[in-house]
Each structure stands twice: as structure tokens, then as C-alpha cells.
Amino acid sequence: MVSKISVVALLAVAALAVPAPSTSSDRYVWTVSGYINVCTAATCYYVFNVTGxxxxxxxPSFDASGCSGNSLQYAFKSCATLGIDVPGDVTTDEKSLGNRANVFVKLAxxxxxxxxxxxxxxxxxxGKDxxxxxxxxDAISAVPDKV
Incomplete structure (x- = not known):
């Protein structure tokens, strides 16, 4: 039979194993600015800047500008200008959702x-404004670099 002390000790250990919820101040965030998306009957075009x-x-921190493309490219495309302190790239893509768009950013x-x-x-x-x-x-991967 399990004693009350054992149950309390087990609960205390289990409570320590549960990670604390993250607060908004410790979340990694990228800021998109100047985002414009204009659609025609055939496709949607987008342009924006993104910083992290x-x-x-x-x-690393980064500053990417001239991130642009269209909803038909179906592939990530590098931003025109990138400021970053390590070898890297920022690429973007967009999927049209009718009157909305899902904007994707990838930092490598x-x-x-x-x-x-x-x-x-x-x-x-x-919108054009x-x-x-x-x-x-929300996703990160890491693999050994093939230098």
C-alpha cells in the first residue's frame, strides 16, 4: 500500500516536471512592416519587410527588406536585402485564402x-494599405552543417 507521504512526494516531483507556461515577454517575435497584398483575377502579389x-x-537578429512574390510561386523566395551577422537567408511565401492571406517567413x-x-x-x-x-x-530544426 502506498503511504500518504509517498503520494505527496510523487505529486511534488510531478509538479516540478511540468514546464511553466511561457509569457508574452519571452516569446520570439518577428515584425512584418509595410505589408501590401493586391489581388487580380489571376493571382495575388505581396511585398513587405520583416525584422527579428x-x-x-x-x-541572430535580422532585418530583411524587399520580401515579395505572388500566390502562384508555390515556393519560398529570398528577400531582396538582408542584414544578418551570420551566414543566413530570410525567405518568404504567401498562400491566398480569398480575402485573407497566410504569410510565411523562414529564417535559415x-x-x-x-x-x-x-x-x-x-x-x-x-489590402493595398x-x-x-x-x-x-513556431518551428525550428537544427542539423550539422556540411561545411
Whole structure:
């Protein structure tokens, strides 16, 4: 039979194993600015800039401008200009959802012999008036770099 003390000790250990929920102040965030999306009968075209401060686990800060493409490219495309302190790239894509669009951003960089890819997306209304919104990256991968 399990004693009351054993049950209390087990519950205390289990409580320590549960991670604390993250607060908004410790989330990695990228800011999209100047986002414009214009659609024709055939396709939608987008353009924007995106910046990110240094992220968790040493992800570098970056400033990418001239991120553009159309809803028919079906592939990530590099932004025209990128400021980053390590070898890397910022690529974007967009999927049309009628009167909205799902905007995708991918940060790829190499640091200390590891190649990282961080991705995130956000859904926003279409429009020709410049928009500002945040993307909270939600996936990361890391593999040894083939130097």
C-alpha cells in the first residue's frame, strides 16, 4: 500500500516536471512592416519587410527588406536585402485564402557548425494599405552543417 507521504512526494516531483507556461515577454517575435497584398483575377502579389531581434538559444537578429512574390510561386523566395551577422537567408511565401492571406517567413542561418531553420506564419487581411503585424515562429530544426 502506498503511504500518504509517498503520494505527496510523487505529486511534488510531478509538479516540478511540468514546464511553466511561457509569457508574452519571452516569446520570439518577428515584425512584418509595410505589408501590401493586391489581388487580380489571376493571382495575388505581396511585398513587405520583416525584422527579428535576437531570439532564444542564440538565434541572430535580422532585418530583411524587399520580401515579395505572388500566390502562384508555390515556393519560398529570398528577400531582396538582408542584414544578418551570420551566414543566413530570410525567405518568404504567401498562400491566398480569398480575402485573407497566410504569410510565411523562414529564417535559415549557420552558427557554430549547425544549420538552423526557423519558420512561422500569420494570417492577415488582403489590402493595398500597408500593414504591420507580428509573426511568432513556431518551428525550428537544427542539423550539422556540411561545411
Amino acid at each position: 531581434e535576437a531570439g532564444p538559444s542564440g538565434a 542561418y549557420k552558427k557554430d557548425g549547425v544549420a538552423y531553420t526557423v519558420t512561422g506564419n500569420e494570417t492577415t487581411p488582403n 500597408p500593414r504591420v503585424f507580428n509573426i511568432y515562429p
